[in-house]
Amino acid sequence: MSNQEKFSTNNAPKPVGLYPHARRAGNLLFLSGVGPRTAGSDATDSHVPGLELDKNGNFIKFDFEAQCRQVFDNVRAILEASGSSWNELIDVQVFLVNMKRDFHTYNKIYAEYFKENQPCRTTVEISSLPTPIAIELKCIATID
Structure with missing residues (x-):
């Protein structure tokens, strides 16, 4: 197996x-930014759980908890496809587009998913993401 x-x-x-979903460097696995779009969707044909927009891009439905759960599922899928696992996560960077509205919900759901493995974490608010999502994760894990 290549080191890169x-x-x-x-x-x-x-x-x-x-860019790839992940890239290995030695025994570390670096994930590209992962959002809550469903598997297989792309920026032009994106499906985000809990999100419905009108033709002008305004919210019809918004469920941040559904986005959190989907982003965690996406991270897990990338880790497993790369030969790592959820328990190998060592660092999670969280990007939220609305800290005041969403941080409490994110923190609650994060605690459910990370009871056993407790990676380092940084949470920052940003003004927007490239698709109509409210959260993105950037992760580092170990890999054998």
Whole structure:
């Protein structure tokens, strides 16, 4: 196995640019930013759980908890397709587009998913993401 192997999977949303889902460097696995779009969707045909927009891009339905759960499922799918696992996560960077509205919900759901493994974590608010999502994760895990 190459020390600089790249990984992509159909079990996660397609990247919105020219980059892999993950890349290995030594015994570390670096995940590209992962959002809550459903597996196989891309930026032009995106399905985000809990999100419905009108033709002008305004919210009809917004369920941040559904986005949190989907982003965690997407991270897990990428980790497993790359030969790592959820318990191998060592660092999670969280990008939220609305800290005041969403942080409490995110923190609650995060605690459900990370009872056993407790990676380092940084949470920041940003003004927007490249698709109509409210959360994105950037993760580092170990890999054998």
